[in-house]
Amino acid sequence: MEFAELIKTPRVDNVVLHRPFYPAVEGTLCLTGHHLILSSRQDNTEELWLLHSNIDAIDKRFVGPLGTIIIKCKDFRIIQLDIPGMEECLNIASSIEALSTLDSITLMYPFFYRPMFEVIEDGWHSFLPEQEFELYSSATSEWRLSYVNKEFAVCPSYPPIVIVPRSIDDEALRKVAMFRHGGRFPVLSYYHKKNGMVIMRSGQPLTGTNGRRCKEDEKLINATLRAGKRGYIIDTRSLNVAQQARAKGGGFEQEAHYPQWRRIHKSIERYHILQESLIKLVEACNDQTHNMDRWLGRLEASNWLTHIKEILTTACLAAQCIDREGASILIHGTEGTDSTLQVTSLAQIILEPRSRTIRGFEALIEREWLQAGHPFQQRCAQSAYCNSKQKWESPVFLLFLDCVWQILRQFPCSFEFNENFLIMLFEHAYASQFGTFLGNNESERCKLKLQQKTMSLWSWVNRPSELRKFTNPLFEANNLVIWPSVAPQSLQLWEGIFLRWNRSSKYLDEAYEEMVNIIEYNKELQAKVNVLRRQLAELETEDGMQESP
């Protein structure tokens, strides 16, 4: 196996592991192709089992013969290994570096992982587009499934099956694709059953500087409006940025050509700006020396919460258009693979009770992130500790999860899942034994044959034993639209992610347990009472029958 060449020293004894909130442990360090394992010699249980792909950066230090490797993980944890012997230390460090930055996706752990659990439901087939469409087709006949992208020829980042207006044929779609960035022609993202309004998403129109037009594009977009209705196009870029995009062949819809539509510009940041924001935030959270004022200053300077506020505001605006204004919307930025998806998916969280259930949220991620072609492989390649800033890394998905957490915090009883579910998704998006988040789009995932060669995250998550950990005990189905507050006073730092390794969560965990106990006990009593009531009712009818003749 190729990995053997990378592992010069597979095993070192007397290594000391330092981790937050645990006493230091001395043990044997083992390197395998995908894991870094430390087991203490006493009882042979693993003390640490870390995926190489979770390692974001390493530092090494030497004091005499004692080497120290500081491992910074993509989930923001920092651990330290004291390794006796300079040569061993250097070998380990270089192996970790090589193994955590493998070029080939097919060398990644999901291709080697053999599940130790029985697969009850294959997650690769849990959320088929056809099934999702059925949910809508009962309510409307204005939309259809199109297989125009079957071979990924029309749009490489779209899935083979998309939902489009019934009145637009595949030929027109091909033409529209030529007019949209990355071939991302407008498709249905969400259908609001309450009033039939829709959210569509696409890439930017390629109007360029000379104001190119596309009749089919105009026809498609208008086809989604009912007679006399108007719609909104939400461009996630500021007007300035959108105007600049024209010089590079992109652009935005001219209202003259889309007379029934009104354009709104919001400005959601992208790419390296978000990445830098994350780096600054994590730095501030890890620095324990500064005083109170500097903490707030650094939190502010990271701009993370500003991004959260902007994304949430845009999503709320989109939801408001749909639910309150009774207007359909089209959302796009430049490519339509990042801020666009943040907005379409959060708007659904606000509007659609189903997306606040576990299944529904999984379906949402499948539809609006994986199928919709958010480039996970590129965006999540590195996290907050990486120095080699490549321009396509960006915590777009983490920001989305953070926004969901903010809404969850404001509506603690309206979500079927809990915070741990969101944290788990964050972890697996960055490093996982499952194939779900590999690749940048469906086309790549098909070529990698992920369905055949790897296990789906959903196969594991949706087992009852796992679901229990992710279920919110406070959940009460709430069929209403939920409008979160986006005021700065209402938004908070997500401690469960960013302070997870910097403060003990013991007391908070105890509180959570107590909450679960209170509710479980109530359910238990409820069940007992029901049994007794039934028994009693039976006895009484028996008595009644004896009496009646």
Place this chain on the structure above:
Amino acid sequence: MEHIRTPKVENVRLVDRISSKKAALGTLYLTATHVIFVENAPDTRKETWILHSQISTIEKQATTATGSPLLIRCKNFQLLQLIIPQERDCHDVYISLIRLARPVKYEELYCFSFNPKLDKEERERGWMLIDLGEEYKRMGLPNNYWQLSDVNRDYRVCDSYPTELYVPKSATAHIIVGSSKFRSRRRFPALSYYYKDNHASICRSSQPLSGFSARCLEDEQMLQAIRKANPGSDFIYVVDTRPKLNAMANRAAGKGYENEDNYSNIKFQFIGIENIHVMRSSLQKMLEVCELKSPSMSDFLWGLENSGWLRHIKAIMDAGIFIAKAVSEEGASVLVHCSDGWDRTAQACSVAGLLLDPHYRTLRGFMVLIEKDWISFGHKFNHRYGNLDGDPKEISPVIDQFIECVWQLMEQFPCAFEFNERFLIHIQHHIYSCQFGNFLCNSQKERQELKIQERTYSLWAHLWKNRADYMNPLFRADHSQTWGTLCLPSTPFNFMYKFWNGMYNRFEKGLQPRQSVTDYLMAVKEETQQLQEELEALEERLEKIQKVQLNHTKVKSKQSEPSKHSGFSTSDNSTANTPQDYSGNMKSFPSRSPSQGDEDSALILTQDNLKSSDPDLSANSDQESGVEDLSCRSPSGGECVPSEDSGKDRDSDEAVFLTA
């Protein structure tokens, strides 16, 4: 009454701060005790009641075409923006309120007219609820080392201290009196808390009059006596809660701090809590941030940082943590003082007590703690909270800061406190409301002279009666988190301290979480209790039937099926269901359906109407001033579980279940 120039103004508009487009039209009334705004909307008639004593500032703004705006800021952080059509009416209201908000005699305060319709006996029993004598007994006093001293009988030694004080047995009257002469305002070292487990104690006093070199033998003997009252330690800490610079500056005025060389075996420690003036302006700055209209995230965080508020909270917590650790971990006694020993000292001692003793984290214990460290030891409530018109420089949010410290701890230790956030908010409210006599005056002596207990009612009895509203559902007396000392990390992280939205923006319902976990869990617990009772009843009946096999009249079980969870709705969906102004100032997003807006506000009104429309409720402490709101309504009311959506009638379901 003679101060009310105009008792009623019609066609006044109450502006909604969150969305400026919405304003409710109504009538403004001025009464002897309240400002009342009644909305015109015929089916709701929503009322907003503001106690005069809650009014902090009144601001008349420039008249515009629509009328004269009047801004009323309250001490409980409510902000009322009214637009009065006629400038003259506005002026009359303004002049009246200026006078009404600043009473000059205690007799003008609400507590002297407030009548909760309790008989004399009930009122007296109310005042007996919290008994400090009992509290010292609970600590294990008197004992071999500590005794009750009568040296301050009739306030002979110190008029801002209580008459009953615990001092070391070896401290003779001569030593105490001598020491008192060497301390600011004669506030000599006296016991605040005794830690049974290891005999360590927390004593409190004011600063010594040491100047640059003055000494006092009796004072030195006093500190020695405190040290000797704790056989477990050969030194005591003297904690000066002021910044060192402030303490040094005091020396020039003949005051200052203890010279370690003059006292045997003391360890001296400064902890820099700023003075009342810094705190007043810090709160002011923070409230300005809260008042900002649609601030950006940066505006908010910068403003919060620049206010310094959380830094001050941290300093107070640090003082409490230092003292608690000295007592519980080092077994050393601590003498705490600041300048006069009635502000920062009260904060530091009570935070330390809260950390050390689980009793103070219970509902009753917390009342005892405030009674002991704040009320009895002469915290100047009247001056600090401006109950009577006085020097504005004396006003400072000293106890507000302590209350916030408690909240910060509750966030860290969610299972450790028997009470919930609402309890803290209501106590804060009543410190300013002057509806109960507890917080009147500046000292025990003044309260006695005013015969407070004969003429007013006790807040503690009121809170105790409604204790079901104030319970923390996560509190369990047998939970490990509730035992012993609360251990914070030795260097508490800065990010531990958070902005208390629930307090400082508490009247901005749109900014609060829309569903309350506390209320939800309380409702579940209450139902659990009912289920338990029903279970027992069912078992009994079942047993009877099985045993006797006789059938009397057929008892049909009328219980509705347990669709009970529907009763737990804790969300305030009126606001939840109303989107905010997400479009900001954007011109390109015109509101095309103006009727929509009206519908929204109507929704809010119907919902709010449930809480304060009944004027009879005004007798009930909280209703009139809007402290109570729907989400605050206790589930234990039984008959009135907050209904979720106007479209669904869930109460009826619950009611059937309850009568079953």
